[in-house]
Amino acid sequence: MNQFKKKMYDLSGPKTAEALNKRRFEAYYCSTAEEAVEKALELIPREDTVSWGGAMTVDELGLKQRLAQEGYTLLDRDTANTPEEKQAIMRQALTCGxxxxxxxxxxxxxxxxxxxxxxxxxxxxxxxxxxxxxIAGMNKVLGTLDDAVARARNVAAPANAQRFGLSTPCGLTGQCGDCTSPDCICSKLVITRFCMPAGRIKVILVGEDLGL
Structure with a gap:
């Protein structure tokens, strides 16, 4: 990574973590991916069943493999043999630890x-x-809330639509078309501005470019 971008991340990351903590998230800044993995393992109790949503960042960090190696009980929808089984695992994940x-x-x-x-x-x-x-790379931290929403709609959504091979306007053109396509990847837009109960959502900011 460019040394000046890295320096910027290391200076601004702790400030963003502080802003998250003021909103009752439990936030941490980790300068490297390796530190982020160790912090995540520290935050997950051994007795917890662990699951996840589709997250390239979690894949890039190799966290799923580490959890398996450490003997955690995992709910992995990718192990399903049928669409029905996959849906069942996804529903189970909503009550995991x-x-x-x-x-x-x-x-x-x-x-x-x-x-x-x-x-x-x-x-x-x-x-x-x-x-x-x-767990989020500092490349996902923007200025204002409007900036963050714009990134979600105009950067993350088109990139993910192409990753999944969807025939949405953004999947075909790389730009948001504010569509109502059957394959729409942005049917739900959620802004979490405050953590309730306090500390339920832990946020690990990583001083690297991760995910889409």
Missing amino acids: TFLMSSNAISKDGQLVNIDGMGNRVAAMCFGPRQVVV
């Missing part, structure tokens, strides 16, 4: 912005799992 995810964008004043197609990821963030651990 720890749910892992990233955030499509975060404003500098500590608000999380997430956009979803099916809604299972944002549903878990809002209610259900005992705790949610959000």
